Structures are given as C-alpha cells and as structure tokens.
Amino acid sequence: MTPRTPRDGDPLDREVDEALALANEAEPAPEGPGYSDEEDWADAALNLANGRPDRPAPERGRGGSAGSTGTDWAETALDLAHERPGKRRASREERGGDGAGGEGISDADVYVWRQFLGNSTSEGTGSKSMRSSAPAPQTPAPHPKRTPAAPTSHPHPLMDEPHPSPTSWPDARAIAARAAVKEAAHAAPVMRPLSEALGQVLAAPLAALTDLPPFDTSAMDGWALAGPGPWRLPTDDEGQDHGILAGHGEAAALPDGHAVRIATGARVPPGATAVLRSEYGTAADDGWLHASAAHPVVLGQDIRTRGQECRSGDQLLPAGTLVTPAVLGLAAAAGYDELPTVRRPRVEVLVLGDELLTEGLPHDGRIRDALGPMVGPWLRALGAEVTGTRRLADEADAVCAAVAESSADVVVTTGGTAAGPVDHVHPTLRRLGAELLVDGVAVRPGHPMLLARLAPEHREKPEHRESRESRENPQSPESPEGPGTSEKSETPGPQTRPARHLVGLPGNPLAAVSGLLTLAEPLLRTLTGRPAPAPGPAPLAEAVQGHPRDTRLVPVTFRQDAAVPLRFNGPAMLRGIAVADGLAVIPPGGAKRGTEVEVLDLPWSAIATEQLSYGGQARRADQARPADQARHADQGRPADRAHRAPQAGHRAPRASHRTDKAAGHRDGEDISPEEGPA
Ligand SMILES: Nc1nc2c(c(=O)[nH]1)N[C@H]1C(S)=C(S)[C@@H](COP(=O)(O)OP(=O)(O)OC[C@H]3O[C@@H](n4cnc5c(N)ncnc54)[C@H](O)[C@@H]3O)O[C@H]1N2
Numbered sequence: 001m002t003p004r005t006p007r008d009g010d011p012l013d014r015e016v017d018e019a020l021a022l023a024n025e026a027e028p029a030p031e032g033p034g035y036s037d038e039e040d041w042a043d044a045a046l047n048l049a050n051g052r053p054d055r056p057a058p059e060r061g062r063g064g065s066a067g068s069t070g071t072d073w074a075e076t077a078l079d080l081a082h083e084r085p086g087k088r089r090a091s092r093e094e095r096g097g098d099g100a101g102g103e104g105i106s107d108a109d110v111y112v113w114r115q116f117l118g119n120s121t122s123e124g125t126g127s128k129s130m131r132s133s134a135p136a137p138q139t140p141a142p143h144p145k146r147t148p149a150a151p152t153s154h155p156h157p158l159m160d161e162p163h164p165s166p167t168s169w170p171d172a173r174a175i176a177a178r179a180a181v182k183e184a185a186h187a188a189p190v191m192r193p194l195s196e197a198l199g200q201v202l203a204a205p206l207a208a209l210t211d212l213p214p215f216d217t218s219a220m221d222g223w224a225l226a227g228p229g230p231w232r233l234p235t236d237d238e239g240q241d242h243g244i245l246a247g248h249g250e251a252a253a254l255p256d257g258h259a260v261r262i263a264t265g266a267r268v269p270p271g272a273t274a275v276l277r278s279e280y281g282t283a284a285d286d287g288w289l290h291a292s293a294a295h296p297v298v299l300g301q302d303i304r305t306r307g308q309e310c311r312s313g314d315q316l317l318p319a320g321t322l323v324t325p326a327v328l329g330l331a332a333a334a335g336y337d338e339l340p341t342v343r344r345p346r347v348e349v350l351v352l353g354d355e356l357l358t359e360g361l362p363h364d365g366r367i368r369d370a371l372g373p374m375v376g377p378w379l380r381a382l383g384a385e386v387t388g389t390r391r392l393a394d395e396a397d398a399v400c401a402a403v404a405e406s407s408a409d410v411v412v413t414t415g416g417t418a419a420g421p422v423d424h425v426h427p428t429l430r431r432l433g434a435e436l437l438v439d440g441v442a443v444r445p446g447h448p449m450l451l452a453r454l455a456p457e458h459r460e461k462p463e464h465r466e467s468r469e470s471r472e473n474p475q476s477p478e479s480p481e482g483p484g485t486s487e488k489s490e491t492p493g494p495q496t497r498p499a500r501h502l503v504g505l506p507g508n509p510l511a512a513v514s515g516l517l518t519l520a521e522p523l524l525r526t527l528t529g530r531p532a533p534a535p536g537p538a539p540l541a542e543a544v545q546g547h548p549r550d551t552r553l554v555p556v557t558f559r560q561d562a563a564v565p566l567r568f569n570g571p572a573m574l575r576g577i578a579v580a581d582g583l584a585v586i587p588p589g590g591a592k593r594g595t596e597v598e599v600l601d602l603p604w605s606a607i608a609t610e611q612l613s614y615g616g617q618a619r620r621a622d623q624a625r626p627a628d629q630a631r632h633a634d635q636g637r638p639a640d641r642a643h644r645a646p647q648a649g650h651r652a653p654r655a656s657h658r659t660d661k662a663a664g665h666r667d668g669e670d671i672s673p674e675e676g677p678a
C-alpha cells in the first residue's frame with residue numbers, strides 16, 4: 001500500500017464525507033443485549049452513528065500484523081527468485097485448451113517457480129482430511145421444501161455449535177497461499193503477443209534483449225560536433241546540409257572540428273563528442289557553426305549513450321509483475337514481440353440457494369442473488385479466468401455433480417457452508433473424498449468459510465454415484481467413469497491432471513467477501529504468480545469493537561492517512577463495502593482509535609487494467625460457455641464495476657500488484673543531465 005498523504009480540505013476529503021454520509025444514511029438495527037455475531041457490527045455502528053466512544057477495547061498486542069504470516073514466505077521466495085532468474089521456455093497458448101500439465105516446462109522453470117512461490121508444500125496448522133474425521137451424530141430433519149443434505153455418518157460440527165477449532169485468520173491465509181504451490185509450479189507459461197498481454201502477470205523476469213538505447217543517440221535536434229568549435233559544416237554541391245535523420249544506419253565518421261545537422265533520435269556519428277541544440281548555435285553563411293557564448297559546449301552533452309538505460313541481459317522487471325501499459329512499452333523497447341505470462345487459473349462459480357432470484361424485486365420470502373453478479377468479477381479482478389457462474393438448486397446430488405464435473409482449477413461455491421438442512425457443501429466434499437485444508441476460520445464475518453483440495457482422483461465415491469445414478473436414471477447402466485466422463489476426452493487423465501481446489505464462501509454477502517479476501521485471494525495470488533501485496537497498515541480513525549476470539553474484517557474508507565470504519569458492516573450487508581477502500585483487519589479484542597491495523601486492498605485497480613484488456617481472456621472464457629453467458633447475462637463484466645473505481649473516498653490505486661523490488665535501477669539514471677530543462 002502506498003502511503004496516504006494528508007490533503008486537508010481537498011476534494012478527496014469531501015468525497016470521503018460523501019462516502020460516509022452514503023454509508024451511514026439510515027439508522028442501524030437496534031443494539032442487542034450482550035455480544036453476538038450479529039450484534040458486533042451493530043454495536044460499533046451505533047457508536048459511530050451516535051458519536052459515542054466504543055466500549056474500551058481490551059489491551060492487546062499489535063494484531064495489525066495479522067496476516068503477515070501469509071505474505072512473508074512469498075516475499076522471501078520472491079527475493080530468491082530475483083537472485084537467480086532462470087531461463088524459461090514457454091509453450092504457446094492453445095486457446096480454449098485446458099493448458100494444464102507440465103508441457104514445455106523445464107527443471108529450470110520448476111526451479112524458478114519453486115523459488116518464486118516458496119518451497120514449502122506443507123499445509124500448515126489446521127489442515128486435516130475429511131476422510132479421517134471422526135464419526136459424528138445424525139443429520140437434522142430435512143427442510144420441508146428443499147432437498148436435505150445427503151445422510152452421512154460425518155455431519156459437520158457446525159450442526160451443534162460454531163466450528164470447535166477454526167483456523168486462525170492469519171493461518172488460513174497462509175494455508176490458502178501455499179495450497180496450490182505445486183499446481184502453479186507445473187502450469188506452463190503462456191506466450192502472449194504484446195497486444196494480448198495487458199493485465200496478465202509476467203511468468204519470468206523480463207530481461208533486456210538489447211542495450212537501451214541500442215546506439216548513441218542524439219537527445220536533441222541540432223548539430224553533432226567533433227571536438228571544440230567553431231565547427232565546419234558539410235555542404236553538398238548545391239550548398240545544402242542534409243544532416244542525419246532518425247531511423248537510418250550509421251553515418252560517416254565526423255572528423256575533428258566538423259559538425260553535422262542531426263535530429264532527435266538519430267544515431268550519433270562516430271567521432272562526435274557532443275550535440276549542440278539548434279537554439280544554442282548559429283550556422284554562419286560562411287559555413288562555420290558557432291555555439292552561443294551563454295551555452296558553452298560540455299563533452300557528451302545531449303548524447304544518450306548506448307546502454308544508458310540497460311545493457312542487453314539486464315533484468316528489467318521480476319516475474320510476478322502485472323503487465324501494465326508501461327510494462328508493454330518497456331517490453332517493446334527492450335525487444336519483445338510476445339511475453340511469457342502466467343496461465344490464468346480457470347474458476348467456476350456455483351451459487352447455491354433456492355431462495356435466490358436473478359431479477360426483479362424480492363417477494364414471497366425470496367431475495368435477489370447478490371453474489372452471482374459480484375463473485376465472478378471479483379475473481380477476475382484477482383486474476384482468474386472465470387469460466388462461468390451457475391446457479392444451483394439446493395439439491396445434494398446437483399451440488400455434488402456440479403463440483404465433481406467441473407473442469408475448473410478452482411470451484412468457488414457460495415452459500416451452503418454451514419450445517420443447516422440444505423447446506424450441501426460439507427456433505428459434497430465428504431462424498432468426493434476431498435481434503436479439507438481450512439474448515440472454518442476465526443474471522444467475522446465469514447467464519448464458516450472453507451478451502452478444500454479436490455485431487456484428480458477425488459471423484460464421487462462409487463457408492464454415492466451408484467445410488468445417485470440409479471435415482472436419476474434407473475434404466476441406464478452405470479457409467480464406469482462416473483460424473484467425469486463427459487470431460488474425460490478433453491482433459492488429461494488423473495496422472496497428469498493437477499489437483500483442483502474448492503473455496504466455500506458463506507452465503508451471507510459480506511461473509512462471502514470476507515472469504516474472497518481470506519481464502520480466494522491468497523490461493524489465486526499463488527496460481528496467478530503475483531507477489532504478495534506489501535502490508536499496508538493505517539491508523540484507525542475510530543475505535544472498533546472486537547470479537548472476543550476472532551479477527552474482524554471491517555470495511556473502511558480513508559480520510560487523510562486514517563482508516564475510517566464504515567457502518568453497515570453486518571454479515572448480510574454490502575452497503576459498507578460498496579463505498580469502502582479496503583477491509584481493516586481488527587484483531588480479537590478490538591482496536592483503539594489511532595491503532596495501526598492492516599488494511600486489505602480491494603482489487604479495483606486490477607479491474608481497471610482488466611477492463612483495458614477486456615476482449616482477451618475473459619471474453620474467450622464466456623464464449624467457451626455460451627449457455628452460461630446467456631443464462632447469466634446479469635453477471636456483470638469487470639468493465640461495469642470499473643466505472644465505480646473513482647467512487648467517493650477512493651484514493652489512487654495502491655501498490656497491490658507492484659513490487660518494490662523491481663530490478664535494474666542504478667543510481668543517477670533517472671534523469672540525464674544533458675536532458676535537463678530545455
Ligand atoms: N447454527 C448455526 N447457524 C449458522 C452459523 C453457525 O455458526 N451456527 N453461522 C451463521 C453464519 S455466521 C453464516 S455466514 C451462515 C453461513 O451459511 P451458509 O454458507 O450455509 O449460507 P446460507 O445458509 O445458504 O445463506 C446464509 C444467508 O445468506 C443468504 N444468501 C445466500 N446466498 C446468497 C446470495 N447469493 N445472495 C444474497 N444472499 C444470499 C441466505 O439467504 C441466508 O440469509 O450461516 C449462519 N448460520
């Protein structure tokens with residue numbers, strides 16, 4: 001995060017005020033007695049609204065460093081990668097192809113990736129396999145209107161109480177960041193022409209293919225000079241001085257005491273010792289050039305010497321750099337026609353919930369689906385190629401089949417993570433024999449969020465498949481391949497297929513946002529090869545009530561240097577986050593006014609880049625799923641949300657996808673003295 005500069009009374013502050021007014025317009029829900037998950041937001045919100053100081057937060061250590069666990073390893077790995085950039089080969093992109101597997105990947109590639117992504121494949125604390133879960137009590141009675149979760153001997157502990165041993169928020173992020181290291185290491189880079197590389201991430205360091213400038217170049221229109229003046233000017237038979245223009249081969253050597261007209265960008269002829277700007281010299285009729293007395297000629301002036309910016313082979317940018325317009329320009333200047341980019345992970349979104357409407361106003365107990373239009377674009381902003389958003393009925397078999405059959409690298413579900421009668425995510429994972437890496441996180445909102453690994457062989461267990469298929473189609477003989485059959489011809493077999501992951505986002509909309517930032521962001525960061533964002537602490541403008549045990553993520557906007565907590569931060573509310581600049585990480589126990597807390601960036605600046613490159617990867621993804629595109633035309637393109645970027649209180653994009661470790665900078669190279677004020 002870049003530092004926020006105080007700008008008292010500036011228009012930005014008025015925008016912040018407007019954002020706060022917008023977010024705080026209505027009265028919040030009445031305060032409930034005692035502490036509860038639903039009350040914690042309302043309590044802080046009421047205090048804010050009424051100008052009351054929050055209840056004093058218990059003293060505690062600096063919890064603002066929470067989450068750094070998840071970033072340190074990546075930064076260390078990045079350092080390593082910088083120190084030893086490997087030579088990489090990259091396979092050409094096969095459009096529409098899965099691209100999975102290790103095609104064209106060398107040991108050096110794997111080395112670089114390992115160094116970049118970190119060597120550890122440990123799952124960290126809190127990792128456990130569902131297959132080894134202890135037997136648990138009976139499932140509850142089915143919901144009268146919806147299909148109950150499949151009977152199982154392993155009901156989730158949430159049935160009786162909140163998850164007994166949720167993973168801590170920093171651990172959850174660290175586990176998510178490490179979860180797909182192997183998959184990222186084996187994904188072959190995709191070569192993209194410069195015209196299609198915007199918004200992608202460099203899969204290898206960008207090394208200069210040429211010296212820059214490639215030859216000694218005139219920085220000004222004027223004369224190339226050899227030695228001290230006055231200088232003899234050449235003329236042809238008609239008395240014309242044609243001079244040297246840009247874009248031509250090497251000119252004849254300039255003899256001492258001679259000058260020749262030269263244009264900006266032209267090759268300086270051998271023997272030239274300086275360039276004299278046209279406004280600083282006078283060419284007399286007698287064929288002699290004189291420098292003005294006010295501008296004595298200095299050796300080498302206004303010549304950009306070869307290699308001033310870089311030598312061929314110099315590393316200009318590290319792997320993991322987001323390809324911006326400036327990166328495209330630099331790459332072109334340095335001799336690139338195409339760039340090795342990280343293959344975008346393919347993500348499918350499954351929206352669960354019979355109560356959800358895709359259009360119109362809420363009615364008859366049904367509400368609008370807020371996550372279908374939000375999650376896909378959010379994931380795109382995190383670098384994913386979203387292959388589609390499907391809405392599923394609350395039916396155990398439908399959910400299980402959709403997860404089992406998805407060919408995406410990452411399946412993101414919304415809703416159904418808890419242990420209600422129609423919450424099918426846990427039962428589905430059990431049926432598929434998935435390995436739960438994170439099962440509940442000590443964070444509010446969003447504590448039922450989960451992350452699971454679906455290994456290629458983790459297809460629906462035969463006994464479940466058999467009973468489901470006989471229910472679905474009693475006449476048909478059982479397919480030996482199970483639900484994966486239809487895609488088998490298009491995708492590599494289990495031996496070559498990388499593991500898939502599933503992120504289960506809770507259904508409450510702000511809880512889902514919490515899951516996106518806690519689990520999806522680090523997972524996709526690894527899969528997209530992006531460096532971890534630099535931690536961005538900011539002091540709190542107000543005290544924020546804490547949860548007694550869990551981390552809280554609270555939408556904030558920035559006023560000058562401080563993070564101002566926004567109201568309407570309840571688990572089911574999006575009103576706060578819609579005007580927020582980030583999510584403040586409030587440690588258990590709360591934080592006093594002025595406490596420095598970590599603020600998680602929202603990926604809108606990446607959306608702006610994505611918008612510029614729209615028509616590339618994302619559009620192809622939609623074309624690959626025309627049915628989904630037609631059915632879910634309301635999903636919202638990144639472009640739609642990008643228009644919201646300059647919203648109230650929104651500061652200039654912070655350095656989420658940049659690294660301060662950009663290589664190649666040498667002291668004194670940022671401005672050429674000869675190119676000072678002209
Ligand atoms: N006995 C317990 N019940 C619940 C607990 C608990 O600890 N013990 N945790 C609560 C918390 S916290 C959350 S968050 C939710 C998570 O539940 P699910 O992930 O199973 O989500 P649903 O039950 O399907 O939905 C919850 C809520 O969100 C609404 N919803 C769902 N999807 C959408 C959508 N796409 N757009 C808008 N709103 C959506 C849904 O209608 C529900 O109101 O569990 C609590 N229960």
Ligand code: MOO
Nearest residue numbers: 445446447511571
């Ligand atoms: O209420 Mo739930 O904390 O996860 O949103």
